[in-house]
Amino acid sequence: MIGGTTHSEIDFESQIDRAQTGSLKWDKYKGKDIIPFWVADMDLPSPQPVLDALHRRVDHRVFGYTLAPESATEAVTEYLANTHSFEVDPEWIVWTPGLVPALALACRAYGVKGDAVMTLTPVYYPFLTVPGFADQELQSVPLVEDSVNRTWEIDFDEMERKVTNRTRLLIISNPHNPVGKVFSREEVEKLGQFAVKHDLILCSDEIHCDLILNDKAHICAGTLSQEIVDRTIIMMSPSKTYNLAGLACAYLVIPNAKVRHQFQKVVRGIITEVNCMGYTACEAAYRHGEPWRVELIKHLNENLQLIYETVNDKWAGAKIYPMDATYLAWIDMRHLGLKNPASKFEKFGIGLSEGSQFGGEGFVRLNFGCPGSVMDEGLNRMSKALAEF
Ligand SMILES: Cc1ncc(COP(=O)(O)O)c(C=O)c1O
Numbered sequence: 001m002i003g004g005t006t007h008s009e010i011d012f013e014s015q016i017d018r019a020q021t022g023s024l025k026w027d028k029y030k031g032k033d034i035i036p037f038w039v040a041d042m043d044l045p046s047p048q049p050v051l052d053a054l055h056r057r058v059d060h061r062v063f064g065y066t067l068a069p070e071s072a073t074e075a076v077t078e079y080l081a082n083t084h085s086f087e088v089d090p091e092w093i094v095w096t097p098g099l100v101p102a103l104a105l106a107c108r109a110y111g112v113k114g115d116a117v118m119t120l121t122p123v124y125y126p127f128l129t130v131p132g133f134a135d136q137e138l139q140s141v142p143l144v145e146d147s148v149n150r151t152w153e154i155d156f157d158e159m160e161r162k163v164t165n166r167t168r169l170l171i172i173s174n175p176h177n178p179v180g181k182v183f184s185r186e187e188v189e190k191l192g193q194f195a196v197k198h199d200l201i202l203c204s205d206e207i208h209c210d211l212i213l214n215d216k217a218h219i220c221a222g223t224l225s226q227e228i229v230d231r232t233i234i235m236m237s238p239s240k241t242y243n244l245a246g247l248a249c250a251y252l253v254i255p256n257a258k259v260r261h262q263f264q265k266v267v268r269g270i271i272t273e274v275n276c277m278g279y280t281a282c283e284a285a286y287r288h289g290e291p292w293r294v295e296l297i298k299h300l301n302e303n304l305q306l307i308y309e310t311v312n313d314k315w316a317g318a319k320i321y322p323m324d325a326t327y328l329a330w331i332d333m334r335h336l337g338l339k340n341p342a343s344k345f346e347k348f349g350i351g352l353s354e355g356s357q358f359g360g361e362g363f364v365r366l367n368f369g370c371p372g373s374v375m376d377e378g379l380n381r382m383s384k385a386l387a388e389f
Pocket residue numbers: 040097098099100101124173177205207208237239245249250
């Protein structure tokens with residue numbers, strides 16, 4: 001339906017058939033009875049105002065090379081100021097057609113062959129691979145499990161032990177994919193101070209920052225002290241929250257001119273501009289998507305509640321800690337003693353992400369951005385699988 005939207009029109013329960021759309025998530029299991037709960041896009045429709053804006057853009061009929069529209073940049077700066085208390089000069093914004101290429105380019109912008117990149121594991125797997133693509137060393141610092149408080153902590157001592165004079169970049173997922181943690185101001189500040197102390201660039205990937213499921217506050221690295229901000233690049237995109245991954249629209253905020261120019265220098269001639277549909281969707285999502293986002297968070301919490309009840313109460317030995325953010329549940333299946341538990345679940349019709357891919361052997365990651373009925377079916381299938389293992 002094109003036109004205005006009301007809350008009651010937001011529909012997160014209908015199942016939308018994604019066959020024949022080239023869906024990475026669904027085509028992985030084409031022709032098989034496997035429900036995909038892996039890659040991070042949702043089986044939910046984007047907000048109606050975004051769909052309306054895209055329709056209007058299509059109706060214009062011409063799709064030439066597109067500069068970032070001033071109105072899109074303005075939507076971004078207003079959103080960052082109003083939602084994350086981050087006052088941004090439009091000049092600081094560098095648009096990119098996705099954050100994964102930006103992560104890879106950041107390694108090349110701030111380091112050379114033989115340098116090192118530090119990150120906290122388990123983590124979104126491109127963080128683990130991009131340093132190697134640039135012939136750089138990966139320095140993984142595992143998050144420490146706090147089984148009493150049922151959370152994950154940053155091991156600052158281990159960071160100090162691992163850092164070398166070749167370390168150039170510290171990449172963090174803030175909030176954290178896959179453990180679903182929102183870092184406190186104290187933690188983000190300490191990470192920033194670590195970057196200052198060791199003369200690193202702090203790369204704060206904040207793609208999940210509008211998917212906070214409880215009352216914790218996201219701490220944008222751009223709101224830290226000037227000495228930290230001057231060495232920080234903040235990576236953002238509306239794509240996770242508003243389900244726009246296929247439109248390839250993301251942006252970096254790099255406040256310091258020298259640091260920004262270093263990045264822009266390596267980007268030149270390598271990656272394309274964002275496409276016109278991406279800008280249109282981004283602007284509409286930030287300007288008009290909030291009522292939809294509020295409903296989305298409620299829906300995700302319903303699915304998450306079901307996951308907590310099933311995993312912690314019904315599956316002996318499995319566990320999940322309370323999550324603050326993302327629609328990606330990090331489920332501990334280490335009790336099964338299986339090397340690749342996700343591959344075993346596939347045989348029972350469930351397509352999960354393998355924890356080892358993120359540096360978390362024995363875990364599975366379950367994407368719960370789906371209708372409740374699909375969540376039910378997926379958890380039932382997992383229960384049956386566990387009974388057979
Ligand atoms: C932390 C993080 N960064 C980046 C991405 C992907 O970003 P993009 O689709 O813009 O390349 C994801 C996708 O799940 C992610 O979880």
